[in-house]
Amino acid sequence: MKIFTEKAVKTHIISGFLGAGKTTLLQHLLQQKPEGEIWAVLMNEFGHIGIDQQLLPQDSGYEVKELLGGCLCCAGQLPMQIALSRLIFDKRPDRLFIEPTGLGHPAQLLEQLMEPQWxxxxxxxxxxxxxxGSRLHDAAWxxxxxxxxxxxxxxxxxxSHVDTMSEMDDLVLTQFKSDxxxxxxxxxLAKQGHLNIQQLDIPHQATQRKVVPLIQVQKKLNSxxxxxxxxxxxYHYVETSNGYTVVGWKFSKRWQFDFYELLDVLCEQTDWLRIKGIFNTDQGWMVFNFNPDHLNYxxxxxxxxxxxxxxxxxNRDWETFEMALLNCRIDQSEKTQ
Known part of the structure; x- marks a missing residue:
């Protein structure tokens, strides 16, 4: 009788928007499987007809499971957990790839897989x-x-598609790297999906993020x-990543802000590397993208x-900044809500 030793399976989430080239990349990665190892793939199609699974190797040493209908990131937690458990415990793979649908939210999937039972x-x-890369110039996209x-x-x-990138695509990519x-x-940069698996074999670096009530609400709670x-x-959140502190707020879209008061508050801030925001103002919806060299809106x-x-x-005490933001609200009827 063969005895299996428990080992954690190296697991990669390969996400991306519709047509980004996920399956092409996965095809080339699977070609690098060492002889004697078992690699597994869990794919998710939003529709009910599986196509991508047929594009992957069906040879010995590969195990491919496809979940159809819906998104495993959001609504399909139980089917995903069942399928994943079967792949891991029945097939004992050495490496596992999970490809969510292009309409999926990978952050939600990652959150599920970081739960204690996994x-x-x-x-x-x-x-x-x-x-x-060839569609980066398409702002609507x-x-x-x-x-x-x-x-x-x-x-x-x-x-992907780096061989057909335009000059504008290159400029947008540079901006993305900054953002x-x-x-x-x-x-x-992956030309026709060619990358070495070792380039992706990097440990996941967890981001410490706390989503909590507004600071003014926190003050009313028992200490x-x-x-x-x-x-x-x-709500308000603070997270740390790679030595940086990221702090943010989200408010209801019904809340409206005085544009010029809000602009003054943002311009008065010091000791920051980036400020990005979008607000419903008395001048319409406005997008702010500040860096130390340019204050764009x-x-x-x-x-x-x-x-x-x-x-x-x-990090610092953000109560003063939150108060200044809230003082820019002009929808007086909702300020008590």
Whole structure:
């Protein structure tokens, strides 16, 4: 009787928007499987007809499981957990790739896989997001909320279709590297999906993030009790990553702010590396993108909420800043809500 020793399976999440090149990258990665090892793939199709699975190797040493209908990041937690358990315990793979649908939220999937019950079974590697380099010039494409969320979840970005990138695509990529310098440390250019597996074999670096009530609400709570974790608006969060502090707020989209008062508050801030925000103002929805060299703002599309994020090298008492933000509200009827 063969005795199996428990070992954590190296696990890669390969995320990316529709048509980014995830499956092409996965095909080339699978070709690098050492003889004698078993590699497994868990794929997720939003529709009910599986196609991508047929594009992957069906030879001995590969185990491919496909989940159809819906997104395993959001609604399919139980089916995902069952399928993942079967892959790990029945097949005992040496390496596992999880490819969520292009409409998925990889941060939610990662959060599930970082829960205690998976810690012994899974050795999580850096979350990969694949982006199509030849479409970076398409502002309507890259500014979609889901596209941005997938980038924010990444620790490592693979840029596909680099051989057809235009000068404008190159400029946008440079801007992306600047925008996401805190969370994304590695950007890899993959011509026709060719990358070495060792380039992706980087341990996942957990981000310490606390989502808590607004600071003014926190002051009303008992100082001896633990701060509650909140998921509804409004809320405040602080996270640390790679030596930086990221602090942010999200408010209801119904809250409206005085544009010029808000601009004054942002311009008065010191000791920051980046300020980004989008607000519902009396001048319409406005997008702010400040760096130490340029204080940029412009009209924007309606957002899901009001939000602002600051990046600094040092944490500090943010109560004064929060109070200044809230004093910019002009929807007086809702200020007590």
């Amino acid at each position: 810690q012994v079974q899974i050795d999580m590697r850096a979350l990969v997001t694949v982006i199509d 890259v500014n979609q909320e889901l596209y941005q969320d997938q980038l924010k979840a990444a620790q490592l970005v693979v840029v 996401y310098f805190v969370s994304i440390q590695t950007w890899l 001896t009790e633990q701060l509650p974790t909140v998921k509804q608006l409004p 412009k009209s924007g599309e309606q957002s899901l909420d009001n939000r602002i994020e600051l990046i600094t090298l040092h």
